[in-house]
Amino acid sequence: MVRVVIVGQGYVASIFAVGLERIKRGDLGYYGVPLANELPIKVEDIQIVGSYDVDKTKIGLPLYEIVQRYWKGDVPETLQEVFVRKGVHLRSLRNLPIEAVGLEDEMSLRDAIEHLVSEWKELKPDVIVNVPTTEAFVPFEDLEKLEKAIKEDDRDRLTATQVYAYAAAQYAKEVGGAAFVNAIPTLIANDPAFVELAKESNLVIFGDDGATGATPLTADVLAHLAQRNRHVRDIAQFNIGGNTDFLALTDKERNRSKEYTKSSVVEDILGYNAPHFIKPTGFLEPLGDKKFIAMHIEYVSFNGAIDELVITGRINDSPALAGLLVDLVRLGKIAVDRKEFGTVYEVNAFYMKNPGPKEAKNLPRIIAYEKMRQWAGLKPRYL
Amino acid sequence: MVRVVIVGQGYVASIFAVGLERIKRGDLGYYGVPLANELPIKVEDIQIVGSYDVDKTKIGLPLYEIVQRYWKGDVPETLQEVFVRKGVHLRSLRNLPIEAVGLEDEMSLRDAIEHLVSEWKELKPDVIVNVPTTEAFVPFEDLEKLEKAIKEDDRDRLTATQVYAYAAAQYAKEVGGAAFVNAIPTLIANDPAFVELAKESNLVIFGDDGATGATPLTADVLAHLAQRNRHVRDIAQFNIGGNTDFLALTDKERNRSKEYTKSSVVEDILGYNAPHFIKPTGFLEPLGDKKFIAMHIEYVSFNGAIDELVITGRINDSPALAGLLVDLVRLGKIAVDRKEFGTVYEVNAFYMKNPGPKEAKNLPRIIAYEKMRQWAGLKPRYL
Amino acid sequence: MVRVVIVGQGYVASIFAVGLERIKRGDLGYYGVPLANELPIKVEDIQIVGSYDVDKTKIGLPLYEIVQRYWKGDVPETLQEVFVRKGVHLRSLRNLPIEAVGLEDEMSLRDAIEHLVSEWKELKPDVIVNVPTTEAFVPFEDLEKLEKAIKEDDRDRLTATQVYAYAAAQYAKEVGGAAFVNAIPTLIANDPAFVELAKESNLVIFGDDGATGATPLTADVLAHLAQRNRHVRDIAQFNIGGNTDFLALTDKERNRSKEYTKSSVVEDILGYNAPHFIKPTGFLEPLGDKKFIAMHIEYVSFNGAIDELVITGRINDSPALAGLLVDLVRLGKIAVDRKEFGTVYEVNAFYMKNPGPKEAKNLPRIIAYEKMRQWAGLKPRYL
Amino acid sequence: MVRVVIVGQGYVASIFAVGLERIKRGDLGYYGVPLANELPIKVEDIQIVGSYDVDKTKIGLPLYEIVQRYWKGDVPETLQEVFVRKGVHLRSLRNLPIEAVGLEDEMSLRDAIEHLVSEWKELKPDVIVNVPTTEAFVPFEDLEKLEKAIKEDDRDRLTATQVYAYAAAQYAKEVGGAAFVNAIPTLIANDPAFVELAKESNLVIFGDDGATGATPLTADVLAHLAQRNRHVRDIAQFNIGGNTDFLALTDKERNRSKEYTKSSVVEDILGYNAPHFIKPTGFLEPLGDKKFIAMHIEYVSFNGAIDELVITGRINDSPALAGLLVDLVRLGKIAVDRKEFGTVYEVNAFYMKNPGPKEAKNLPRIIAYEKMRQWAGLKPRYL
Ligand SMILES: NC(=O)c1ccc[n+]([C@@H]2O[C@H](COP(=O)([O-])OP(=O)(O)OC[C@H]3O[C@@H](n4cnc5c(N)ncnc54)[C@H](O)[C@@H]3O)[C@@H](O)[C@H]2O)c1
Ligand SMILES: NC(=O)c1ccc[n+]([C@@H]2O[C@H](COP(=O)([O-])OP(=O)(O)OC[C@H]3O[C@@H](n4cnc5c(N)ncnc54)[C@H](O)[C@@H]3O)[C@@H](O)[C@H]2O)c1
Ligand SMILES: NC(=O)c1ccc[n+]([C@@H]2O[C@H](COP(=O)([O-])OP(=O)(O)OC[C@H]3O[C@@H](n4cnc5c(N)ncnc54)[C@H](O)[C@@H]3O)[C@@H](O)[C@H]2O)c1
Ligand SMILES: NC(=O)c1ccc[n+]([C@@H]2O[C@H](COP(=O)([O-])OP(=O)(O)OC[C@H]3O[C@@H](n4cnc5c(N)ncnc54)[C@H](O)[C@@H]3O)[C@@H](O)[C@H]2O)c1
Ligand SMILES: [Mg+2]
Numbered sequence A, B, C, D: 001m002v003r004v005v006i007v008g009q010g011y012v013a014s015i016f017a018v019g020l021e022r023i024k025r026g027d028l029g030y031y032g033v034p035l036a037n038e039l040p041i042k043v044e045d046i047q048i049v050g051s052y053d054v055d056k057t058k059i060g061l062p063l064y065e066i067v068q069r070y071w072k073g074d075v076p077e078t079l080q081e082v083f084v085r086k087g088v089h090l091r092s093l094r095n096l097p098i099e100a101v102g103l104e105d106e107m108s109l110r111d112a113i114e115h116l117v118s119e120w121k122e123l124k125p126d127v128i129v130n131v132p133t134t135e136a137f138v139p140f141e142d143l144e145k146l147e148k149a150i151k152e153d154d155r156d157r158l159t160a161t162q163v164y165a166y167a168a169a170q171y172a173k174e175v176g177g178a179a180f181v182n183a184i185p186t187l188i189a190n191d192p193a194f195v196e197l198a199k200e201s202n203l204v205i206f207g208d209d210g211a212t213g214a215t216p217l218t219a220d221v222l223a224h225l226a227q228r229n230r231h232v233r234d235i236a237q238f239n240i241g242g243n244t245d246f247l248a249l250t251d252k253e254r255n256r257s258k259e260y261t262k263s264s265v266v267e268d269i270l271g272y273n274a275p276h277f278i279k280p281t282g283f284l285e286p287l288g289d290k291k292f293i294a295m296h297i298e299y300v301s302f303n304g305a306i307d308e309l310v311i312t313g314r315i316n317d318s319p320a321l322a323g324l325l326v327d328l329v330r331l332g333k334i335a336v337d338r339k340e341f342g343t344v345y346e347v348n349a350f351y352m353k354n355p356g357p358k359e360a361k362n363l364p365r366i367i368a369y370e371k372m373r374q375w376a377g378l379k380p381r382y383l
């Protein structure tokens, strides 16, 4: 059994919840779940025990109702039992057409953290999954600075994710072990401050930023070229979507966060920094959750010949991450059981766009996959 | 030093020859050569010592002149020294607008084989590279049947490649070791008759059908999906080009050969046989050697969501294979030195579309690459 | 009011039927119907009064049941009233996994024609819409030869469509006027034999082969290039689908028919015959009715620069033609009312891939559209 | 004979110059020139008599030398005779890695204008072609305000193009007639201030912003859909290139100009404003002048079916505009001869992205082409 608390009951979290219950009900196979049911902990063992949000229209409602905003179909009745609680917002919804309310409206951040920890001690999660709106953030790097910001109630310096991760550490320390899966771009597994804190607090951190969409595919296509020693001249990658997450990314503040997460996938895989333009490109409402991606790669082959590849696609954004979460919560529980506190590169390298710890590199995902299986105690698939 | 004899002085062989000499002259880097200059045998150590063809307009000319039909630029003078000799044709150019002449016009196949072996004993090749026109063929499976066909001068049963491979075995037996690189679809490394013959004769066979173009890319993209447990619903793949090789494939006779080579890449990688349509599609002269490929893949993601990928590209056909040959001839020499007679799966799995021996499976190329490096005594790149 | 009889109650005809009734019921706008509700005859005035097929599992059933094989949703009850009758097959379903039965199993073709005419005199259609399976055919060119084939019951020479068109002429002659819309590739509007027959018999023929999918789009893209005097070097076009129509096209017999319909769209639009490869490419069952198309065009721009365009798409095959039929039956009625017997180029040039009469050329569809509006008595849209 | 002065001797102007001379020399056909040699004024009659720039490294050099920065090949010697003169810059090169010098460094704008007019009276151009770097601008709308800005030497309010157009009007007034072809986005033909000035001054203005690349293709594809009454749900269009013009567009200041030129092509063609994202997307140096475009269109077909089209391409940016200029200078001369002063919608509608005058709409280019031919006294091509 894995007990899960969700932070951010949006598109991804709702598809995660409904998909999980539909699998339990027998509606679906394990498609989109990389390890399917190979792990000793079964998909059916996962149980959502709590959920947090700061959207005024969601707090207090059962998942059953929220999920219907994102998925049309026969929603399992089991989702009637979990209700959305109030989290901390700290500018999370700034500039979005959503009214935010948060614990910090009525109390200090320290008190809010204490409030969360005490709720969690009641809900008893093994794993906390962090999937709120993309944030504008600055990493801490230094644990003392983080402690200071919390102590001083520095609401301009801290983001919600940083506060949730801090609270998770407090909780893990008190209960002897827990995992925090950071599926969003805010640096947590890549922030030495948090990794240090995790080690001290019996916390496992997986992060950062779930590896879905064009980036991991690009990594594998680039590895394909590198292994033939084809010299990449340039890479352009666009993507546009119509869900709230794409809307959030149109906000310049949030884009500032890219200074810290700027993808090094190109250099990590190729061994040189081929000129590239890789950015979320825009918001187009009718596309909904099914984004449109386009990628162009030009490279030099033998005898100076120049080849070109174009990849386009329509990809459902939220199910891609939701499927990974089904593994991540189970692997989180395994890591806690093994007491591998801090962060686990073998897991991050396959599941995360920006695998922690800070100094770690990107691998071709196809290789990372085999290493991750090994870590998880499974037989390699192709090796 | 690796001494090489080429069979089929067409587009691929000419780009191989000119690219090699341009590298020696310092015009080019090692782009398109998977192992670049990492092997103990250097690219600069490769020397073309002989060439065979059956196109009446080519026999007797130096490579210097032939190469100019395929590549515009300053052709290295070193190619003045190798002249094209007459091979055996056996229907190779049937239905093509090219006049064929062959040794068998004047003698029996046995005598032709003897003639080749005696020429090779003079030219002293370490490796024979087979890149003639795609053939209509039937594999032998049984060594006795092969011996019988040669003995009986059975010109309807044998193809040119089968005769060349047989001659290579004779030659290897007599000189103590040689390699035969079969870069075309005719089954040689996948034909137990030839593998048995090779083992008996000190011959190394690599084959079959050089892994360029859309197929190895498809393999890696499918592996990418398989590792996320995305369920592939269907795959369509088209490609069209304007070189003689695409023209040859419009011939129905040659297409019969597909009965024996039908790609199992889909099932090998995915673990199930997803419905697919994967075929060379057509000939369109102005495209020249730069083929157009288009691929559509549809798959099921988490919670039943359906995604789509489209890959299109313009890819220079001949340089892709020519670059692989630069490795294959060096690896052939290494295998001969190690006396690994028969066929070498580790090499075939990365470089060949249809890796021999017969019972071997396709691997994702990214994995095959690491295994091949290991075989070659190189450090893994990502593992 | 326009009374319609359908021949070939397959995918296209079923979408036509259900779409029409859903429009009447107010479920849908006029999307996909080029002239929407601009004509004096309204979409709501169209009534299907009869339907013919030769698939044993369809004959005798109401459209209500058949439509459910092709469209999931709330099928309008009005389709309970029309039942499928038996037509003539004449090899229509040869090599398809469908059991065919036809009037000619029990009677001569002349008698079958008489039978049809007498049924139609009862059903009183204004327009007969021909959308059976694609046929292998040879055009007649000469009316006498056609009459002779009918008289001699020449079942090897005649196709079902030729027989239906002949019957339509008999019917039109007897009732004073009717229209025959030939939406399939068999040459009818392009066969002088039938055009002559139509003129003598008060029949309006529209044809041949409904202009949907990649071809009319290609025509407009080529016109776009031609108007900038960009010189097209080559055009490759693939398409693959999973409906019965794509399955039927895998049959070599049917492909023989292409000798007669070979597209001249390239030359008609560009003024020169740019090298091209334009063919239905294959059958891939899971694609269903939503085909995948891919097109590559290379052209010369100013100062010798070479540009490339690639167009790919997922296109619902049957709704595309069904939407055109909504116009065609109304235009057919208008032509009959105006007594424009024979064939009408202004209509064909926009709606048909191979616009009759025989000597007529393809126009850029954007231009053809305006001419067609003019013919229909509507104001031009952009001119 | 048409005498031409160029403003902005960059990529487009250099390809224009070299292409023109190569046509005269017989190297090339008329590819990329929409009207080829159909006009009474022949391509060979065009003569470049002067050129202006503000890049310090270009002023004083012959076109012969500058052209070699953009085109590799045998540059015609005739380009030795024209030397680049100094123009006005007014922030044109701000934020670009190019040192700018201009007449206004040493004199008032009024004096600079006088200087230009007196040079032009010597060079005697019939047509002035404006192709400098894209500007950040604010249109004037009111002629008095424009006059005032010139009088007051308002260097913050005026852009270089506005000054050149003003100078062109002075020149035209004095010599009795001239044309100003504005191929860049600054509103001139769409600014009532300039159109009024042109009418008073014997000036013909063509503008604004040469219609090359994805926009006119989009217009024709949308018209194709509109004519079938397919309902467009959304349109995404990306493009990225590596020439200085794409670099200039990364500048936020210049992007402010879009407030005034925001494309209305979608609404003009479809009749409703389908949701769209149409923007120049980025700069990627190795792409050079051959930009990569990607476009996605989703629409509703009959019976509610949803189709998708994706268009990608590699398109040489500068030759596309250069080819149009070959027509525009000839049409400019024709308009001057006919004394059609002000602006000419029939010409703008085909050749310009933002056809003036201000209130004019976009037409499908295929239609606009025929109307333009008519205006030019040529037979329609398809009508
Ligand atoms: N494939 C993917 O969808 C993908 C991949 C990688 C990362 N992500 C990340 O996952 C996150 C969620 O994506 P989504 O599509 O579900 O977005 P969403 O906008 O649908 O959902 C986000 C939810 O978080 C809530 N929220 C915002 N701030 C909060 C806070 N401080 N505390 C609690 N809840 C808060 C919002 O109210 C909303 O309900 C994003 O940050 C995104 O970058 C998604
Ligand atoms: N990327 C690739 O180009 C690629 C990949 C895999 C396999 N191949 C295979 O490589 C082969 C060569 O391709 P290519 O593009 O160079 O073709 P090509 O037609 O340009 O060259 C083939 C040459 O072989 C000669 N030839 C034909 N029959 C012969 C015979 N019996 N003996 C000696 N010479 C003979 C022909 O005259 C011609 O010169 C083809 O079989 C092709 O299937 C190519
Ligand atoms: N976009 C399009 O779908 C499109 C465009 C142009 C032309 N067409 C043509 O429309 C026709 C129908 O396409 P579809 O997708 O509906 O195919 P389908 O296979 O779904 O339907 C054809 C139907 O015709 C019936 N039929 C066959 N022979 C018959 C006969 N002799 N008499 C009466 N019925 C007969 C079959 O039993 C079947 O029910 C095809 O010929 C196709 O080439 C389709
Ligand atoms: N297909 C196309 O390339 C296309 C299409 C439409 C519009 N345009 C427009 O054409 C213009 C030129 O494009 P390009 O690719 O040649 O750009 P470019 O940067 O290569 O050339 C611009 C030239 O103008 C010069 N210049 C800048 N300011 C000047 C001034 N005030 N006076 C005189 N010269 C000046 C620059 O020094 C440079 O030499 C751009 O504004 C672009 O938006 C281009
Ligand atoms: Mg998302």
Ligand SMILES: [Mg+2]
Binding pocket: B011, B012, B243, B245, B317, B318
């Ligand atoms: Mg080849």
Ligand SMILES: [Mg+2]
Binding pocket: C011, C012, C243, C245, C317, C318
């Ligand atoms: Mg069909």
Ligand SMILES: [Mg+2]
Binding pocket: D011, D012, D243, D245, D317, D318
């Ligand atoms: Mg430009």
